[in-house]
Amino acid sequence: MHWIEIDKEHVWHPYNSLPSTTKILPVKRTDKTSIFLEDDTELIDGMSSWWSAIHGYNHPRLNEAIKKQVEIMPHIMFGGMSHKNAATLSKMLVDLTGLHSVFLCDSGSVSVEVALKTAIQYQEAKGLKKYRFIACENAYHGDTLAAMSVCDPNNSMHSIYGSYLPKHIFTKAPNIGIDSDCSEAISALEETFKKHHEEVAGFIIEPVVQGAGGMRVYNPKFLEKAKELCEKYDILLIADEIATGFGHTGKMFACEHANIKPDIMTVGKGLTGGYMTMAAMITSRNVSETISNSKLGILMHGPTFMGNPLACSVAIESIKLLLESPWQERVNNIENIFTQELEKAKDLKLVKSTRNIGAIGVIELNDSSHAQAIQDFCVENGVWIRPFGKLIYSIVAYSICEEDLRKIVRVMIEAIKSIKS
């Protein structure tokens, strides 16, 4: 059996049936910001593998880092043992975030699970019975059960698993637009905190861009207010920077748009430059000390592959590479090109609106029925994007060349034009 047939018969793909009813592309290899299919078709990568491949693929320095590490030590258990890579990476994350205590774990969703557990333990350590969370409508924080419970309750998997999930508190998301008026959402937030603070351990939010829940860019003023309210009511502010982190919005972390520091931050996706599955939860010193000084005294989580040395080695090199590169200038250039090219989509009949920030460009359509047709058109024209519903979007590696970036948006627009209404 050809591997493509085996895949079709036996392998689940994300959010899919088995066998898949939609086309799955067979990929042979990658190079820089290109994907090559089995038949050698080249696609320009408009997705950077779900926000992760920030330097493109097969970067010689990242390849070298992981090759070197595999000879030294591919893995070692983290319980009762440590290694230089874990310490080096953690110190880098501490320096970048201004936070203090690092928990390395397997994936973004797991880091959100750990963040929620940490917030509960923090409140318990203070003698408080606070077990609920506030989250925003349209939020996306991952697919595991607790992470899912703080995702948007309406357009999400709550319709399938809702009766199993703990019930958290959802507040109005700020309007779309970095300069938009968010006073209504701020008033709602104040009300929500006032009403529920006695039972709430933490407020979890994706700073400045709500990603998978709608690609919604919003005004950082909302974050400033959230920080103020969290301090007032002793509710932990959990910034989920898994999508936005490592430069995607033009700042190293999106919290910097509001000049705030969260109590807990989660990072993932771009952390290893898209090479290995790894994420981290980083907290303030206050949070880790409060838990460590409590009666229980320990943080109750410890995945088998915690602090994996291979993942650490490539994360260290990816962050070095980022810091040594003119990444801010590159992301600004990408932002300008997205702004110019997306302008051309604004007047199309099927288009509701466009928006962009940093390395993220979004076209929102009036309805969601064209996603597959648009994806197919783009692939036929040498561009890989994967729309969801009404959202036709691209997130690119910072190393993408201008010509390829312009082509991505141009082909997205041609694809929309090709839809017969």
Ligand SMILES: *Cc1c(COP(=O)(O)O)cnc(C)c1O
């Ligand atoms: C992708 C994502 C997650 C989940 O990360 P996984 O690595 O897919 O588990 C959580 N929060 C945000 C904001 C994300 O974009």
